[in-house]
Amino acid sequence: MLLPCPFHVFTGLNCPFCGGQRMIVALLHGQFAEAFWLNPGLAVGAPLVGAWWLWKRELSSTAALVILIVSIVWGVARNILGL
Numbered sequence: 001m002l003l004p005c006p007f008h009v010f011t012g013l014n015c016p017f018c019g020g021q022r023m024i025v026a027l028l029h030g031q032f033a034e035a036f037w038l039n040p041g042l043a044v045g046a047p048l049v050g051a052w053w054l055w056k057r058e059l060s061s062t063a064a065l066v067i068l069i070v071s072i073v074w075g076v077a078r079n080i081l082g083l
Contacts, residue, residue, distance in 0.1 A: 002022065013079050014078055015075055016041060016042070017039070018078075019038040019042070020038075020039055022039075023038040026038060041074040041078065045067075045070065045071075
């Protein structure tokens with residue numbers, strides 16, 4: 001059983017990470033297309049942030065701010081577009 005998203009429980013809206021647990025389960029079962037569609041922003045963003053961290057070995061405040069802004073924009077867009 002997967003844990004419910006507290007943000008979704010209280011607001012009824014999807015946060016930027018909603019679908020992340022189901023995405024991980026789909027990845028573990030080799031269902032890559034399904035994993036992507038469960039949360040496209042996280043499916044693309046997480047590997048990019050991971051690669052950046054491996055390359056730089058640090059996350060500057062500017063990079064953290066960019067990640068925060070992109071996450072907020074993704075959270076708003078997915079609720080407007082119904083993703």
